[in-house]
Amino acid sequence: MQLRYTYRVYPTAPQRSALARTFGCVRTVFNDAVAARRRAYAEGLPFPSTAQLDKLLITAAKRTPERAWLAEVSTVPLQQALRDCHAAYRNFFDSLKGKRVGAKAGPPKFKLRSNRQAARFTRNGFSLRANGRLYLAKIGDLRVAWSRGLAAEPTSVTIIKTSTGKYFASFVIALEDDAQRLEPIAGPEAETGIDLGLKDFAVVRGGKVIENPRFFKRMERQLQKAQRQLSRKRKGSANRAKARVKVAKIHERTRNMREDWLHKQVMTLVGENQALFVEDLCVKGLLRGRAAKSVHDAAWSSFLSKLESKAARAGRNFVRVDRFFPSTQMCSACGALTGPAGLSDLGIRAWACECGATHDRDANAEINIRREGQRLAAATLP
Structure with missing residues (x-):
């Protein structure tokens, strides 16, 4: 390694x-x-x-x-x-x-x-x-x-x-492959699904919410001001070089804050869970929509790659659930596909199933992702 x-x-x-x-x-x-x-x-x-x-x-x-x-x-x-x-x-x-x-x-x-x-x-x-x-x-x-x-x-x-x-x-x-391996955690409570989103960055077991920090959105006004100043400088001038560095520093600060936050979230999830189940999102496809800037800001691909790498080094189980699995639409109580589906239902945050169960959209999706991940993990056992 x-x-x-x-x-x-x-x-x-x-x-x-x-x-x-x-x-x-x-x-x-x-x-x-x-x-x-x-x-x-x-x-x-x-x-x-x-x-x-x-x-x-x-x-x-x-x-x-x-x-x-x-x-x-x-x-x-x-x-x-x-x-x-x-x-x-x-x-x-x-x-x-x-x-x-x-x-x-x-x-x-x-x-x-x-x-x-x-x-x-x-x-x-x-x-x-x-x-x-x-x-x-x-x-x-x-x-x-x-x-x-x-x-x-x-x-x-x-x-x-x-x-x-x-x-x-x-x-x-x-390093040796087991040099960074952590002590295993026993019990079903040490397994969690991870439902990624834009309103909240992620929802994990028990409905625990990881808030979306939106680093780029916080720095966007500073960046716009710096870019306007850069556009007014004469090409090849010393002032334009200084303005370019100012823009680069804002990008660098945004990237550093995001990377630091992602590493801390990954370390916490890997340290508290023996098994982690995530949805295999097609991030590249989501970058073509209206929410492309927000998807970029959330950095889902970077988060998932860090989580997978750290889980492997720590000896944790990491399973990706198929992106077409209806985690949001499926009722975690009865299994019926009665939940919100498609772009038109993105605004629905809570819903009631025909069986009488009431669900929070993201918490319900986390339960379904966790169950499907456990099924996939059991199917791969010898």
């Missing part, structure tokens, strides 16, 4: 210049690799291997006047750029053949100079000093804000510069 640990780093002015050169060289090598493979395809030749591109685009290129500046940075992140290009093409071909699960992957594109940049160093290009500094080849010792300790020796580190000008070091560590 591989995990990422990310920390803020504070490079000096000379180190920031060296990192800028490294980011530019990484982007150039990646684009040269994409161009070489496109050229080979156009000429009907086999794709050059990563080793061939390493000799051609790094070793030999350093001896040419056009690419002599590649020698100013470490070779390690340049080699990782070639491996990233190779992995991107492999994902593209696996997607064409149906071997890759998930959305279709397109062919690699040329990288543009953007406001977010990154470079990856393997063990040959970095080391951790005894004084807590992070050494990077041809860059020097970076000061790191160690918010927590590393659980194991890192195998690689990615240096990231965000659109707001902040620098982060993202370490990859390898």
Whole structure:
């Protein structure tokens, strides 16, 4: 099992210049690799291997006047750029053949100079000093804000510069599969369904409601004001650059608040429940409707992926219920499909069944999701 640990780093002015050169060289090598493979395809030749591109685009290129500046940075992140290009093409071909699960992957594109940049160093290009500094080849010792300790020796580190000008070091560590396993929780009360929504973020066992924080909506007025100021600045001016950073900081703050809140909710749910049952929502389809902004703000996909990952690491059971299961429409008392259904009934928050039972819309859906998840989990047992 591989995990990422990310920390803020504070490079000096000379180190920031060296990192800028490294980011530019990484982007150039990646684009040269994409161009070489496109050229080979156009000429009907086999794709050059990563080793061939390493000799051609790094070793030999350093001896040419056009690419002599590649020698100013470490070779390690340049080699990782070639491996990233190779992995991107492999994902593209696996997607064409149906071997890759998930959305279709397109062919690699040329990288543009953007406001977010990154470079990856393997063990040959970095080391951790005894004084807590992070050494990077041809860059020097970076000061790191160690918010927590590393659980194991890192195998690689990615240096990231965000659109707001902040620098982060993202370490990859390898742990045993059961290293983060929690003590099992016995009893039927330790199982919950999770019904996601927009009015309330989620409803769990017992009708407990997790309120929707709506982080983007809270920051939207500040963002609109900052974007208006940005639109009035002359392109290429220093004031426009400052206004762009101001907009980026609002986006960054919104994202950080949302990520922190999601992690805390996931930790609470995984810590209190042995089994978690959720509805397999088609979030991409919901993003085409009128509530697209609210769906984006709720970040259901991010929440479910975090919950599934953390549940697997903690030894919890995680089951997705089919999205076409009528959890809202079904009466949890008698099983009749008499509840609200379709877009026209979204405003119905409570309803009465023909059997006489009265239901809260979301609490009833949580019960049905939990029961269906328990049935699916029992069906998979040997």
